[in-house]
Amino acid sequence: MLRVYTNSDCLEEKQYIFRQILGNISGVEYELYIDEDLSEIVVKYKEEKKSLSINSSFFNQFKSLQWLSKESLPKQPLKYLKKDTFSLLNLDVEEELPVIYGSTEYDFSPENIKLGVDIFGSCFFMLSRYEELVIEEKDIHGRFPAKQSLAYKEGFLMRPVVDEYTELLWGAINFLWPDCRRKRRSGKTLVSCDVDYLKDSGAYFPGIVKRMAGDLLVRKSLKEVLKSIRSFYQVAVLKKKYDDPFYSFDLMMDVCEEQNLKMAFYFIPKNNKKSIDGDYDIDSDEVIKLMQKIMKRGHEIGYHASYDSYKEIEKTIAEVTLLKKVYEKAGGNADDITGGRQHYLRWETGVTEKNWEAAGLTYDSTLGYAEHIGFRCGTSHEYNFYDCVNRKPMKLKIRPLLIMDCSLIDKKYMGLDFDTAMNQAALLRRKSFVNRGNFTLLWHNSFLRESFKKKMFRNILEKFD
Numbered sequence: 001m002l003r004v005y006t007n008s009d010c011l012e013e014k015q016y017i018f019r020q021i022l023g024n025i026s027g028v029e030y031e032l033y034i035d036e037d038l039s040e041i042v043v044k045y046k047e048e049k050k051s052l053s054i055n056s057s058f059f060n061q062f063k064s065l066q067w068l069s070k071e072s073l074p075k076q077p078l079k080y081l082k083k084d085t086f087s088l089l090n091l092d093v094e095e096e097l098p099v100i101y102g103s104t105e106y107d108f109s110p111e112n113i114k115l116g117v118d119i120f121g122s123c124f125f126m127l128s129r130y131e132e133l134v135i136e137e138k139d140i141h142g143r144f145p146a147k148q149s150l151a152y153k154e155g156f157l158m159r160p161v162v163d164e165y166t167e168l169l170w171g172a173i174n175f176l177w178p179d180c181r182r183k184r185r186s187g188k189t190l191v192s193c194d195v196d197y198l199k200d201s202g203a204y205f206p207g208i209v210k211r212m213a214g215d216l217l218v219r220k221s222l223k224e225v226l227k228s229i230r231s232f233y234q235v236a237v238l239k240k241k242y243d244d245p246f247y248s249f250d251l252m253m254d255v256c257e258e259q260n261l262k263m264a265f266y267f268i269p270k271n272n273k274k275s276i277d278g279d280y281d282i283d284s285d286e287v288i289k290l291m292q293k294i295m296k297r298g299h300e301i302g303y304h305a306s307y308d309s310y311k312e313i314e315k316t317i318a319e320v321t322l323l324k325k326v327y328e329k330a331g332g333n334a335d336d337i338t339g340g341r342q343h344y345l346r347w348e349t350g351v352t353e354k355n356w357e358a359a360g361l362t363y364d365s366t367l368g369y370a371e372h373i374g375f376r377c378g379t380s381h382e383y384n385f386y387d388c389v390n391r392k393p394m395k396l397k398i399r400p401l402l403i404m405d406c407s408l409i410d411k412k413y414m415g416l417d418f419d420t421a422m423n424q425a426a427l428l429r430r431k432s433f434v435n436r437g438n439f440t441l442l443w444h445n446s447f448l449r450e451s452f453k454k455k456m457f458r459n460i461l462e463k464f465d
């Protein structure tokens with residue numbers, strides 16, 4: 001068992017980050033010892049004379065700075081740890097590692113390794129979303145903008161830096177103590193669907209008029225006009241609701257089942273047709289029938305928290321209660337509703353996570369950015385969140401969201417062409433799996449009308465590696 005020595009400053013935060021990095025992600029066993037004379041974090045194993053010492057400047061800075069103060073944010077531009085550092089530890093890396101806290105200095109000998117990079121503090125900064133509590137800027141939906149994040153500004157949003165830091169740590173441990181073992185999990189593909197709309201309004205009157213005008217004037221395609229007319233005829237005239245382009249649940253489940261994947265479908269538990277919160281009533285027959293179909297095929301049903309709920313604890317609790325009631329009516333067991341995602345990815349760090357925990361949920365998968373895909377939390381692993389306001393660890397697990405469908409191609413977001421979008425998605429999937437983390441994909445049932453979107457969904461899940 002490893003022994004970790006540190007002083008007692010920021011002890012709650014240190015205990016939390018050791019649990020996440022050493023226990024959860026690395027899968028190693030360790031014991032914690034307090035030594036007030038230390039300013040660094042020291043790791044030992046068996047033979048007392050060998051040691052690994054790691055800079056701890058993030059936590060040390062609070063001797064003079066205030067918690068959550070602007071001065072405690074990382075100093076930009078960041079320095080980068082050269083690839084040579086990694087090759088000394090027999091680690092093969094693709095890119096230099098951004099040093100969020102600490103320095104690029106290091107000292108290696110067969111008996112001792114000293115790392116200037118603050119591994120635990122930098123990982124704490126990323127996982128706790130510390131910067132989101134310090135930087136006040138928000139976008140029009142009240143969300144923390146990707147562009148304000150250190151990862152975006154320093155160009156490492158597409159990298160799971162926490163996982164890379166963890167590999168560096170493991171490389172050093174393994175270099176000193178080759179017989180130390182870790183128990184790693186294997187990565188999974190986690191596909192979820194936010195059910196915002198059940199009906200494609202463009203397949204009904206009067207939406208069809210707007211759709212055809214768009215086909216002619218914007219898309220300039222007669223083929224699209226014919227497709228829209230055909231869809232209107234099938235759905236609105238012949239009333240074949242399963243031909244509605246938004247009723248793509250069977251297709252999604254088919255694609256996932258071919259890959260042996262279980263999907264999660266998140267529903268908005270409200271009764272308010274035609275609002276920002278979707279177009280269906282949660283306790284309507286059509287939703288209950290849909291839930292039964294999903295359950296029968298063995299997929300998960302979860303919570304899609306309404307637009308206004310992200311800062312309102314009562315709303316969150318009431319919505320979860322309603323969803324559980326409807327789920328039971330559909331024949332399910334209320335205890336199976338364990339998590340989901342906020343509508344519009346609206347999330348206020350310091351508030352929303354507490355609502356989820358108070359509502360008895362165990363995981364959330366909101367934390368990705370709408371305007372850019374990537375690793376908002378710096379990791380591909382599911383992990384426990386930290387309450388930076390009350391300074392205590394949480395039971396709620398964060399399942400980082402790496403890709404939302406529209407982020408890839410919408411002009412207001414990344415606006416990528418098909419091939420670039422596929423390459424970027426492939427990059428994230430590879431980086432997650434290399435680190436034995438999860439590749440988390442959000443695809444809306446309402447994002448499969450055009451054939452190229454169907455192709456994207458299929459390709460992202462099928463044609464990689």
Ligand SMILES: [Zn+2]
Pocket residue numbers: 194195196304342343344
């Ligand atoms: Zn939504």
